[in-house]
Amino acid sequence: MLTFTIRRLVLAVPTLLFISLVIFLLLELAPGDPMAQVPLTVPPEVKEKMRIALGLGEPIHIRYVKWVVQFFWIEPQVLFDHIFGTGFADGKLRVISWQTRSPVMDLVVQRLPQTLWVVGVAYVLAIIIAIPVGIYSAYRQYSIFDQFGTFVTMIGFSVPPFFTGPLMVVIFAVNLHWFPSIYDTTLVVDDFESLGMQIRQMFLPVMVLTLQITAQISRFMRASMLDNFNQDYVRTARAKGMSEYTVVMVHVLRNSLIPVVTVIALGIPSIFGGAIITEQVFAVNGIGQALISAIQANDLPMVHTLTFIFAVLIVVFNLIADVLYGVLDPRVRYD
Amino acid sequence: MTDAAPNDPPPQRIAALSDTVPSAPPRSQWLDVWDQFKQHKGALVGGIIFLTIVLAVLVGPAVWWVDAQYLPKGREFINLRDTRPIYVALWDDTAKVSWLYPLGTDNLGRDTLARMMQGGRVSIAVGLTAMLLSIFLGTLIGVVAGYFRRLDGLLMRLTDLFLALPLLPMILVASLLFREALSKTFGVEGGVFVLVVGLIGVTSWMHTARIVRGDVLALKEREFILAAQSIGTKPSKLVIRHLLPNVMSPIMVSATLGIAVAIITESALSFLGFGFPPDFPTWGRLLNDSVDRMDLYPERVLWPGLAISLTVLSVNYLGDGLRDALDPRIRGR
């Protein structure tokens, strides 16, 4: 297992380098220009100077190598410095966003809390709801509860967030005034009142996201439980005189969770990636919003870095999912 | 006691090989599929709804009296724009309604019903074809990765790559590279159609590929694959005859989800200006255009929203039923 993990990790390095190169070339090739948001009143010569100041004058391979050095060598040093108070990275040029002229990683660190609060909570909530729903739907297959659950989850699949999002805002924020329509990222949670505020402002985006995610996970859970209910060991457990609770919640559940857990692990990168549309609708300025605004502003270092971090997460969580599978299922042995 | 049992058979060949199940007359496979399909109420209803929608968008624009692109002229424009749907008259008698425009008109006086039908054509066509493409790619890559061990690592890393690629820049690049060439070959709208379908397909095959690969890996260990090899089945035939039918059900699931994703992605593309020409309605565009006026004219959001959701919903149920019906093991039950 350990060699498997290390092997995959080592193999991941060239993969990731390649991915970063592909993303870089893709972004280079993409039409669009960092000057797009500069008003038309700024004359073209000035814009050209600004481009050069951004480093766009240099040839493409040099820019890529620079980025690689900055991302893989200097940024880790910064992190190290930050933790241990050393000064390795002093004076070295970090990955700088074109929009804000500030280090991209600082922005990421700044954005992460919101994203984690909203998308993360939605994910956790969805898991908490989806698993019992999946279990019960499978246990009482074709019951009213199951049919209803299927219907609701299908709805969750079918209704796009750019439809539900504004609908929620109009109903709950505008007409009922129950929740704020704009997310306040400056809110500091330090007492019950501010916690209440935080919950209120998270409520709508979390609800929209939860519906979607719950739908997916509970379908998986149900299918997995159904598979396992037909297994022989279930009969063995019953023959031992185990209560239904033990049979379902211990024997079947443990087995059914194995594939579901890996599905959940594979979904985690998307938490960090943020939910672009939901963040936009509720003005939760998280990572997703940062990415979309960077794309709109053609802020290549930012887009490149964010997408690459996302790629790293995908590769890593793919690996984690595989390893988890091995850990949870004693039959699976990687070598 | 046992000897006296009434059903004591005379000495006979042990009839293990005779047909124990009352032998039904042989019948076509598709009849069986249909029979099984009918059992699934949700799927049946879903299928009917989906067919109705398809029929409506196919035939609708041809028979409906007003063209989706038609703009009223002059004074008429002011009179006709922002007509409410006819049902609004039920609770609001001051509302501007007209029987000629049962779903009302938009802010330029175009008939919402006509646009809904016209838009549905595109949305459904895009949804179906993009799904087919994505399923094709996903299955191809999944099967190849699962079947040829050598390519497995490479293809799975490719999958990671595609998962990580940001959609928007991809779209920009693709339209930069291919739009002109495509619109030369297929015409403006055709070119965009091919582009949109291609993009959605190319960016959404990864989950299918993963699932198919997993299943193929497991199937490869099954004895009937070995048996097929021993009777001289060539690898290509092996994949088509033996592997593919056995991964059909996860593919069906991916396919139904795929239509949903494709319809929704198309809307997002229209919204960002990468899709069809702006005067070309699609459900996604109709929805996006009217979100701003949601509290003023809820119907303009509601109808396209419902149309998208209903299509996706019915397709999901349809897929559920089809999956059951296509699996002979379930069908037999």
Add this chain to the structure above:
Amino acid sequence: ERGKDGNVSIIYWQAPSILNPFLSGGTKDIEASSLVIEPLARYDDKGEMVPFMAEEVPTLANGGVSEDLTTITWKIKEGLLWSDGTPVTSADVKFTADYCMHPEGGCAQAAFYDGVQSVETVDDRTVKVTFNQPKPNPYGPFVGGQSPIIQKAQFENCLGAKAPECTEQNFNPIGTGPFKVVEFKPNDVITLEANPNYRDPDKPAFATVTFKGGGDATGAARAVFETGEFDYAWNLQLAPDVIAKMEAGGKGKAITGFGPLVERIEVNLTDPSPSLDADTRSTRKAPHPFLTDVNVRKALSMAIDRELLVEVGYGKAGKPTCDLVPVPDNYAAKNDFCFKQDIEGANKLLDEAGWVKGADGVRAKDGVRLSIVYATSTNAVRQDFQALIKDWWNEIGFEVELRNASASVFFGGDPGSPDTFQKFYADVEMYANTFNGTDPQQYLAAYRCGGEPKPESQWQGENINRYCDPAYDALIDELARTGDIAKRGEIAIKMNNMLTKDSHTIIGLVHRGRVSGQSNTLGGHVLNVWDSELWDAAEWYRKQGS
């Protein structure tokens, strides 16, 4: 009394990403930073100059501007302090000029320093700017929201190539404005508090400002008009009926003002046909097959119902216009030849010019069909306009293909993209443009022959429609030489008419105003279209009884 009114919250749906206007041309950034840093003088809501950091506005009359129009001398207000308590000196002003004029700095506002030969400090409070030629309008440097003064002590180490590395400075500039930054979260939210060293001890009335960015225009409008979460929302580009409905929410109202922003259609005088090779396509080497016919262009203009466009797209925030320069009064031609839609007339005009309708309803002459591609950026109102205008043009026998590109592509200058407005791979395109301050000289000079985007200039250039007329070029030069205001107005109007009324190369559509949303409880604000909208933030207060 300073700080008595607590917090004011502002929402910009485009979030500011930096507070240094020299590094970003973006309006959102300039406006956000205007709460903190100020220029020597600003334009007020009527477009007249008022001193801010300066004692007074230097003019020929008061001797601040030299007779030969080559120097201007500014004097800083007495006892002016930076928010950190240090005095403002002429060295800061000179430094600002050095900072922006540094060749490697990529300063976004470098155009304001055009023609500046030197900036000298005469004494601690006096600076003299010398131009390399007479400047009839010497108010470029240090005037207006785009050209504020930064502190030398803070930015000393950020010159040239180092500019982008100074994150702390760029996010937290020290200024003389009514507020100072507490925390800046790029692209998200800025928290500010009253500047303790602000020159008027009673102002600002608000102790803190929350400046939120992000979301969309609808959300911002809703937050001011309907939910009352915010006091001020900027640039609400929404359809008039949407705004009207939201205003019914009763928490705030929309305010509008008209600057020189004009939504127009530019007609491509060169041939954008894809069959041409990249070096000739849309360049002056290939004249347009039919748009070079003035009758065709005129017909295009005549077919448009501008009143209807305004009603559909802008409501109170727009007026029909035929001009390129709609304001200020001195420079505005105030044409009205196009206000009445005349489809019949257009048809007649084309008939007479020999363009005859074919079986498919499309006019043609000598095998040339009136088939046009109509491009613009992606934006709901523009798409509505496209639909309407296409319909009208169809009626006069044009075949129209609509195309739209994301604003980030359309307005970005990527020479690799076929969709930029500079490349103009379309027959007509629609967008809006404006000019800074009150003087259109630069704006009109854009249509100089040879200044068009072309392959040799990496498709950069301002003469978008490839207009080329020696008479016009002569007028450009004349305008640059003329100092007399009345005379300047005459020349500008003539130039405007050459482009619009006479040649219909530019088809004016809508004179667009700015719409912002203001809460009913916010007082002291006057919408200013000539400078930063937040120019009077020091005067803002909370209305009593609310």
Add this chain to the structure above:
Amino acid sequence: MLDQPIVDIRELRVEFQTRGGTVAGVENVSFTVRPGETVCIVGESGSGKSVSSLALMRLIEFGGGEIARGKLLFSREKGDPIDLAEVDQDRMRDIRGNEIGMIFQEPMTALNPVFTVGRQLTEGLRVHRGLSRAAAEKQAIELLREVRIPEPERRLKQYPHELSGGMRQRVVIAMAMACRPRLLIADEPTTALDVTIQAEILALMDRLKRETGTAVMFITHDMAVVAQMADRVVVMFRGNKVEEGTVDEIFNHPKHAYTKALLAAVPKLGEMRGKAAPEPMKLLGVDNQTIAPIPGTDEVLLTVSNLTTRFAVKGGFFRRTLANVHAVEDVSFTINKGQTLSLVGESGCGKSSAGRSILRLVEPLSGKIDLGGVDVMALGTEALREARRDMQMIFQDPFASLNPQMQLMDQVAEPLKNYDIASGSEIADRVARLFDRVELPRSFLRRYPHELSGGQRQRVAIARALALNPKLIVSDEAVSALDVSVQAQVLNLMMELQAEMGLSYLFISHDMAVVERVSHHVGVMYLGRIVELGPREAVFENPQHPYTKALMKAVPIADPARRKSEKDLNFKPIPSPIHPVDYRPEPSVYRTVAPGHMVLTTDSGY
């Protein structure tokens, strides 16, 4: 007390609701089990044996069944008998695992794969006996000892997949015995196991029964096992009990026609003694059956020499080969036209690998394979495909070797299509004739594999193998999964085909009685090598190698008079066939006992 039965099943009827209507799994069954007695329930597959026992456990409800009629009287330790058909599930839970223990058919799947053996063993103890964890574990170790599992302490911490099939089945038995039930239901506990392990398990159950006095209800379709175990026998047929009696009565004086037929179908070791060539079995109820010996020819069809097949065990960082599984090690033999060579041996000894190597379905490492003059080892991909027309394979598991998604017609037609032998209507014709040949009704052509019984499926597999008119058929445990009665029919079919068409078989099996019936020659495999090879009568009547001798002893004989006792059994666990990369095995050297009868002299590891 002794006279009072522990269970008294009266007129039991169990129904299942299916789409096609109500199906009766068991129609009318009554029998009793008395304390300390072993009652064997026999009958063909699908006759309702499992359903009856599940009904008794009231587990049938979870499988969609319903007890429609009848009484299931169970006398509890204290108090009056109760009718299990009536009690509620809560009460049942007390009885299940506590007073009635059950052992299931499939040791591979009966254990929960994600819990340790210890956890699964102690679960019942803690629920029913209220023991603490530590006490339960102590007891569990005791139980594992009782079922003779070596190193019980270590086993507790292991997961089911880490144990061999035999050990797993012992764990299942220990689990069933944990609470000292008064009745033990064993549903085909040994069907999936090797002869040797089967012998051990049977001996174990017998001992446990004697030591604890538990009553045993033993379900099987193997008459040899019945002869070994039973005190009384209940014969079931199509959901009904058709006969009941002591083991002697049933074996010596069967009354019911089915019982007679069943007994006739059982191949008995030693039956062929003195016969030179194999011959089909006499089956009851089949008229004008011609039973003639099948002599075969002396012409050599297949020559295998020094065949070696190894599987690499990869691992480590660079995925290098760390070790090899020596599955087939220096194996040589020949098969004549029209004759059968059988390979016997324990699970994992390399029989399947040898068979597959010959078709090159797995790539042999070295050796020579010559099929009627064709050097199979030298062929390229296309030529190999061509060569496979002459050699076909039938696989062990009729469930797994047919594609569940394809109609039978297409599956049988597939080889014809692959080699473009026939097209269009001719294919349909030929397939239909093949179906006739293997005696399947033509109405099955359009069915799917799951709609057939195991025996029927295996016939389809045979039809598929026959489609190409091959010269050699490798039959890899082709009858092991089948009912005796069905097995007899399939065996007869295969032999008939051999007589008619001059087919040669490489017959792989672990069932000695079957092997004796069908083979001309026999090879005994152990750990990848053939330890003894010779004509059938030589190997069976004069076994030389110690392993062959042990194997012969383990075979249960379908004769209650010849029961084996536990001490006859003496098996060593098979050593691992995995060796490091640099391991060089010695070549196989044989001693000739008699002409054609050879015994390995190289160390075989036994």
